[in-house]
Amino acid sequence: MGTPDHGAVTLRDLAADLALSHSTVSRALADHPNVKPETKLRVQARARALGYVPNGLAQSMRGSHGPVLGLVIPDIRNDFYATVAQIVGDAAAERGFHLALSITGDDPDREMGDVRALLVSRAAGVIITPTANARRETLAMLRGVNATQLVRCHDGLEHEAVLIDDQAGVGAATRHLVHHGHRQIAYVGTHREISCGRERHDGFCAVMREHGLDAGRVALGPPRPEFAQHAVTALLSAQPRPSALVVGSSSLTIGALQALRGLSLRWPQDISIVGYGDPVWFRLIGDGLTTVQLPVQDMGRYAASVLQLRFESDAQSGAVALGQVATRFAPALVVRGSTAPCHSK
Amino acid sequence: MGTPDHGAVTLRDLAADLALSHSTVSRALADHPNVKPETKLRVQARARALGYVPNGLAQSMRGSHGPVLGLVIPDIRNDFYATVAQIVGDAAAERGFHLALSITGDDPDREMGDVRALLVSRAAGVIITPTANARRETLAMLRGVNATQLVRCHDGLEHEAVLIDDQAGVGAATRHLVHHGHRQIAYVGTHREISCGRERHDGFCAVMREHGLDAGRVALGPPRPEFAQHAVTALLSAQPRPSALVVGSSSLTIGALQALRGLSLRWPQDISIVGYGDPVWFRLIGDGLTTVQLPVQDMGRYAASVLQLRFESDAQSGAVALGQVATRFAPALVVRGSTAPCHSK
DNA sequence: TTGTATGCGTTATCAC
DNA sequence: GTGATAACGCATACAA
Numbered sequence: 001m002g003t004p005d006h007g008a009v010t011l012r013d014l015a016a017d018l019a020l021s022h023s024t025v026s027r028a029l030a031d032h033p034n035v036k037p038e039t040k041l042r043v044q045a046r047a048r049a050l051g052y053v054p055n056g057l058a059q060s061m062r063g064s065h066g067p068v069l070g071l072v073i074p075d076i077r078n079d080f081y082a083t084v085a086q087i088v089g090d091a092a093a094e095r096g097f098h099l100a101l102s103i104t105g106d107d108p109d110r111e112m113g114d115v116r117a118l119l120v121s122r123a124a125g126v127i128i129t130p131t132a133n134a135r136r137e138t139l140a141m142l143r144g145v146n147a148t149q150l151v152r153c154h155d156g157l158e159h160e161a162v163l164i165d166d167q168a169g170v171g172a173a174t175r176h177l178v179h180h181g182h183r184q185i186a187y188v189g190t191h192r193e194i195s196c197g198r199e200r201h202d203g204f205c206a207v208m209r210e211h212g213l214d215a216g217r218v219a220l221g222p223p224r225p226e227f228a229q230h231a232v233t234a235l236l237s238a239q240p241r242p243s244a245l246v247v248g249s250s251s252l253t254i255g256a257l258q259a260l261r262g263l264s265l266r267w268p269q270d271i272s273i274v275g276y277g278d279p280v281w282f283r284l285i286g287d288g289l290t291t292v293q294l295p296v297q298d299m300g301r302y303a304a305s306v307l308q309l310r311f312e313s314d315a316q317s318g319a320v321a322l323g324q325v326a327t328r329f330a331p332a333l334v335v336r337g338s339t340a341p342c343h344s345k
Numbered sequence: 346m347g348t349p350d351h352g353a354v355t356l357r358d359l360a361a362d363l364a365l366s367h368s369t370v371s372r373a374l375a376d377h378p379n380v381k382p383e384t385k386l387r388v389q390a391r392a393r394a395l396g397y398v399p400n401g402l403a404q405s406m407r408g409s410h411g412p413v414l415g416l417v418i419p420d421i422r423n424d425f426y427a428t429v430a431q432i433v434g435d436a437a438a439e440r441g442f443h444l445a446l447s448i449t450g451d452d453p454d455r456e457m458g459d460v461r462a463l464l465v466s467r468a469a470g471v472i473i474t475p476t477a478n479a480r481r482e483t484l485a486m487l488r489g490v491n492a493t494q495l496v497r498c499h500d501g502l503e504h505e506a507v508l509i510d511d512q513a514g515v516g517a518a519t520r521h522l523v524h525h526g527h528r529q530i531a532y533v534g535t536h537r538e539i540s541c542g543r544e545r546h547d548g549f550c551a552v553m554r555e556h557g558l559d560a561g562r563v564a565l566g567p568p569r570p571e572f573a574q575h576a577v578t579a580l581l582s583a584q585p586r587p588s589a590l591v592v593g594s595s596s597l598t599i600g601a602l603q604a605l606r607g608l609s610l611r612w613p614q615d616i617s618i619v620g621y622g623d624p625v626w627f628r629l630i631g632d633g634l635t636t637v638q639l640p641v642q643d644m645g646r647y648a649a650s651v652l653q654l655r656f657e658s659d660a661q662s663g664a665v666a667l668g669q670v671a672t673r674f675a676p677a678l679v680v681r682g683s684t685a686p687c688h689s690k
Numbered sequence: 691t692t693g694t695a696t697g698c699g700t701t702a703t704c705a706c
Numbered sequence: 707g708t709g710a711t712a713a714c715g716c717a718t719a720c721a722a
Contacts, residue, residue, distance in 0.1 A: 008409075010699055021709045026701065036707060051485075056465035057406045058699035062714050064353075066402055067466070068443075076434075077427045085421050089448045093455070098413075098462060101446040103434045110438070117443060120401035121412070140396075225625070257629050280570070281626045284602050355715055366693045371717060381691060403715035407698050 009052050018046055029054070060122070069097040069309065070118040072128040073150070074106045074223065079279035080250055080296055081129075084150070087300030088127060095309045097124060106131050106223065112138045119145065125307035130154040132193040148303045152195045153326060161326040162303040166196045166248075169292040169331035170203035173246050173274040176290070176333055178211050181342035182244040182272060186217035186235045188228050188256060189248030197223075200248035200276075217242055228255025229262070236263055236271070243271060243342045250277030257285065268340035278334065287337025295329045302327065354395050363391055374399070405467070414442040414654065415463040417473040418495070419451045419568070424624035425595055425641055426474075429495070432645030433472060440654045442469060451476050451568065457483045464490065470652035475499040477538040493648045497540045498671065506671040507648045511541045511593075514637040514676035515548035518591050518619040521635070521678055523556050526687035527589040527617060531562035531580045533573050533601060534593030542568075545593035545621075562587055573600025574607070581608055581616070588616060588687045595622030602630065613685035623679065632682025640674045647672065 011029075015022040020043070027035045028043035060066040069092040073081045089099040100123065102114035112135045118126055119141055126147040130138075139156040153161035170189075177185050187204045190197030201220065208215035217238070219231035228247070232255065236242065247253045253275040260267060267273050267286060275282060275291035282289040356374075360367040365388070372380045373388035405411045414437040418426045434444040445468065447459035457480045463471055464486055471492040475483075484501040498506035515534075522530050532549045535542030546565065553560035562583075564576035573592070577600065581587065592598045598620040605612060612618050612631060620627060620636035627634040 011701095012699075022699090023701080023710080024708055026699095027708090030701085034707060039707085053461075053464045053486075055406070055467060055699050056462075057402045057411055057467055058714090059465075059701080061400070061402045061406060061699085061716095062701060067462070076421065076430050077424060079422060082422045082427055085446065086448050089421075089446060093447075093459065093462075096462075098445045098466065099447070100443045101430065101434060102438075102444070103431050114438065116398075117401075117412070117438075117441075119398045120404075121443060122400065122402060141398075254625055254629070261629065279626075280599055281624075281630070284599070284606065284630055285626070356717095357715075367716080368694080368718080369692055372692090375717085379691065384691085400715050403698090404717080406700095406715085407717060 009050050010055070011052075014043070014047055014050060014052055017050065018043060065122045065124040067097050068100050068118070068121050068123040069304075069307070070100045070102065070114075070123045070126040070128075072102040072104060072111065072114055072118075072126065072130075074104050074129055074131070075251065076101070076103050078251055078277075080151075080277050080294060083296045084127075084300040084303075087297060088304050091301065091304035092309070097309060104131060108133050108135050108138065111135070112141075115141050124309055127303050127307070130157060132191070146307055148306045150299070150303055153324070154195070158324060160306055161324065162299050162306065163326055163328045164196065164294055164299070165328040165330045166199040167203035167206070169276070169294075169333075170200040170246060170248050171207045172331075172333040173276075173290075173292050174204050174207040176335065177244040177246065177272060177274065177339065178207065178213070180244075180272065180339060183213055183342070184217065184240060184242040185213065185244045185246060186219075186232075186242040187215075187246045187248060188219045188221075188231050188235065188252055190223045190252070191220040194223070197248070204246055204248070223249050223251050225251055225255030225258065228252035229259045230255075232256045232259035233262060236260075236265065241271075244339070245271060245273045247273065247275050250275070250279070253277065253289075253291075267338045272339040272342070274333075274339060283336070285338075290336045290339040291334055293332045293334045295331065299329050302329075354397050355400070356397075359388070359392055359395060359397055362395065363388060409467070410469040411467045412442050413445050413463070413466050413468040414649075414652070415445045415447065415459075415468045415471040415473070417447040417449060417456065417459055417463075417471065417475075419449050419474055419476070420596065421446070421448050423596055423622075425496075425622050425639060428641045429472075429645040429648075432642060433649050436646065436649035437654070442654060449476060453478050453480050453483070456480070457486075460486055469654055472648050472652070475502060477536070491652055493651045495644070495648055498669070499540070503669060505651055506669065507644050507651065508671055508673045509541065509639055509644070510673040510675050511544040512548035512551070514621070514639075514678075515545040515591060515593050516552045517676075517678040518621075518635075518637050519549050519552040521680065522589040522591065522617060522619065522684065523552065523558070525589075525617065525684060528558055528687070529562065529585060529587040530558065530589045530591060531564075531577075531587040532560075532591045532593060533564045533566075533576050533580065533597055535568045535597070536565040539568070542593070549591055549593070568594050568596050570596055570600030570603065573597035574604045575600075577601045577604035578607060581605075581610065586616075589684070590616060590618045592618065592620050595620070595624070598622065598634075598636075602634075612683045617684040617687070619678075619684060628681070630683075635681045635684040636679055638677045638679045640676065644674050647674075 011022045015025045028040045092099045104111040108131045129150040147159045149161040192198040205215040221227040247256045275289045278293040356367045360370045373385045437444045449456040453476045474495040492504045494506040537543040550560040566572040592601045620634045623638040
């Protein structure tokens, strides 16, 4: 009862109702030139009246792909990825595509399942932030797909990568602290299996060594706040306590701040801290958090544009794959109230 | 060159390669009982070898809907909706569905376009937080669709609604302040065209009147931080300045806090404030923000379960529509450090 | 156990 | 300007 189905009224139903052939109806709705303007209007009116909705599955079965743009990310509650989702969603909608969102939680199996689903749905393009230990099968499936890697890039993938200049970002943060007289600086970041974890750590080490400082106060782990909370608590319980902390991940920044609260350390009085990323609330914390701001908008837009989405069944357009084209976007250090000159003796 | 297409290898290609008929191959892959175990293995092995990927569009063209679950929300950077997206995404993936995310930004036209796209894609279900002034066409399209309304419910929609007990939430917040001796309490929330804006405002007014207090210090507007920033700045510039502020929306909470900073008002010393929603960072702001915590997880899970997603082409299952079934979930006031007894004379 | 034929809803290629 | 027909890739009822 009720409505039989979605809009079970098909092109043929319409045609029957109008005593026309389905081809004419099809052309009329597509505004094809070879159809009498009069019939066109008649058909379109009736279509509206009967609530006809074209079946997109049937439509795209003829082309080489469906109207789907896949976005595969680890965490949507992370403001960085949420912003990416928004940008990419806009870009997709503009071109008549769905945004198929997959949230992996950094689980390689979930990632594999979702990528497979994307293939099955014949997604026109995929933007992916690959997990650290992506399954071989995931990589295999991805090759030959119109994809872009987003923040991390995986050795086993040859797709163009849209990256942050992470080394420069963390480097700037570290240098900022050094210039404020800090000598004992700790770093907490994601482990080196993740490409950006590696580079951020390298950025820290490079600047520390460059100034002849000890780059040993480091904790690397998974991109979860809980890790940072524990790690930072440990790092700051050591004697002598570091006078400053660099965080190399937005999710870890939350955990780091929680740790500081737990230890009753005020910033910047007791310790200076530089975060990563820049959700709006970073401005509201204390006198504002000094942080490495990322060009999210630019990255999202660029990643979408790389995919060259079209509805036509042309596709390939080359499938260049000249091995690992990588574009790096420069972050910017924003100095706010969580860092101050070092006043320890 | 490269790979010809996605996995242009079809069932018939496979069949030809194996010198079998496509039906046998189809059955073998579906693990149908009526096929010799030996051939089954042979087929499956070859399928893997050739990188066969079933064409989901063709598959679902036979059923009544595609493997798509639509989520239509105003803002993905809002932690509440981000969490919903995560929950719903999990639920969808478990049942073999895509999450098609649509971010309307509260734009009725965007909403209309996205809903249409969902219809065209024959989405199996839709979870939607309708915009205040949804287009008639949007409402028309939605009727007859397997949908659930999420936080707001629209008069023109008859789908089951999964709501917050907003009146109780804001009521509790207000009462908390009254019990702390506050008399001049201001409220900032979303305008009354939005169902939850209406109820939250009602909740505030009810408690104020119940205590014989003036419920006139109110600003209602669109759910954007900028609005709250301006409105709160205005509300708190009046003399005598209110000693407490209730915020009736998570996005507005951000703007409200920005306003307090702009006015150099400390909380809870200069003013008490109660927020709405509870992203992790509410704990990090000052001594923690007193807030109305929402049962996001439960709501998300319940909304997904209501849709009764199945892959089978049964669908309807009743299409009950007994007019506006609404389930309300109770929020909880979490008292933290942003509220204190009133100490003004 | 396997192969043949048909249909899902479109669009495109032909004739008329 | 319009209508019949084929094709897209898959699943299934039916024949062998």
